[in-house]
Amino acid sequence: MMVTRAEQRAHTRQRIVEAATETFSERGFHGASTREIASRAGVNQGLITHHFGTKDALWREAMSGVFDALTEALDHRRRAIVDAPPRQQARALTREFVRFAAHNPTLFRLMLDEGKVDDERLRWLVETHLRPAYERFLELGDTMGFGGDRTMATHYYYTLAGAASLMFVVGAECEQLTGVDPQADETIERHAEFVARLLVP
Amino acid sequence: MMVTRAEQRAHTRQRIVEAATETFSERGFHGASTREIASRAGVNQGLITHHFGTKDALWREAMSGVFDALTEALDHRRRAIVDAPPRQQARALTREFVRFAAHNPTLFRLMLDEGKVDDERLRWLVETHLRPAYERFLELGDTMGFGGDRTMATHYYYTLAGAASLMFVVGAECEQLTGVDPQADETIERHAEFVARLLVP
């Protein structure tokens, strides 16, 4: 099988970004080492410097990857239900958001790690990815039921995000504490239905 | 002012535990260094080894401190409303839980940092502090409205905890993204009312 240099380069970069996403989400930015990331990706540690320059730049690549996945998942669902009644749309989007949180807890873990302290990484994250996503959320105001009140939209937003994601973010704890496997399909669907009915009455 | 050795010792230990709680909650277990903890506490780094032995032991002291504060806050509120009707009790406890999350985001940050990976610290946390707290939560089943169904109680638990805490856990992000100050008294009360009405209909 023939592989061009450009293909090899892209493949290696992707492997590193995937390993970085996992590692950053598990250990946080400070706790993740470039050596562990390289080890998970099966490459030399020097490659990270070569491809991304700094640990910060690699982290930004990882964040962009998970946010692109979220945008794609929600847009896909939204196109599929564009003709449904508003409340049905709202519930379907909420369920899809819960499913995404279940299958991609990494995004929420990364957000939770960075949202605590006001530093350069948080500013980049807000301006580059979070604000566009939040503006799209605000556009759903009438559909979701919180209207044009930006203050109440804030409470609604963090309530929804927290309710949808926590169970999957602390998956290991959930399983050990309650015996419920948060990654089981029936658990995910049950939580999606629970949160959708709660937030879209 | 005269200070005995025992008082001095207790005071120093408390200062270190408080600094450790802050630092662990901001940077996670791996990201927090004993040197930064010592610096915030205004003491020498060697003192941490002397008083607590290892970084792990200091972390356990910090966790015990915040869990004791949570238990005390909820018990205090519960005693004050023991004669009220069930739904009113449920809402009052929910509001108190939101207020505690707002004033003690450290507990939730520490939980979020440790609940991701199944390791020795998580097992200690579940058996020592989390399971007793969860059992007390389950006893509220009839009052809160999820009855004796342990599976639905799980979904209810993580929905409540996530909804109540996220806004304050990522306080820096919330302020930068939405302009809402999550530490303002009116914000806290608004969120408490919002979550209480949502989860206790």
Place this chain on the structure above:
DNA sequence: TCGTTCCTTATTCGATCGAACAGCGACAAA
């Protein structure tokens, strides 16, 4: 008052961190 206890400081250790750098070897342009 004297010797002991023990809280605290200062120093040091091996390990590990992010990053830089020189060189290797395969591929592509000429």
Place this chain on the structure above:
DNA sequence: TTTGTCGCTGTTCGATCGAATAAGGAACGA
């Protein structure tokens, strides 16, 4: 075929990590 580009490896650097250790020095029991 020659020459240069480029993905990649191996090694090394100074900084910082958690932890151990010896010594200082004030509060103690006698």
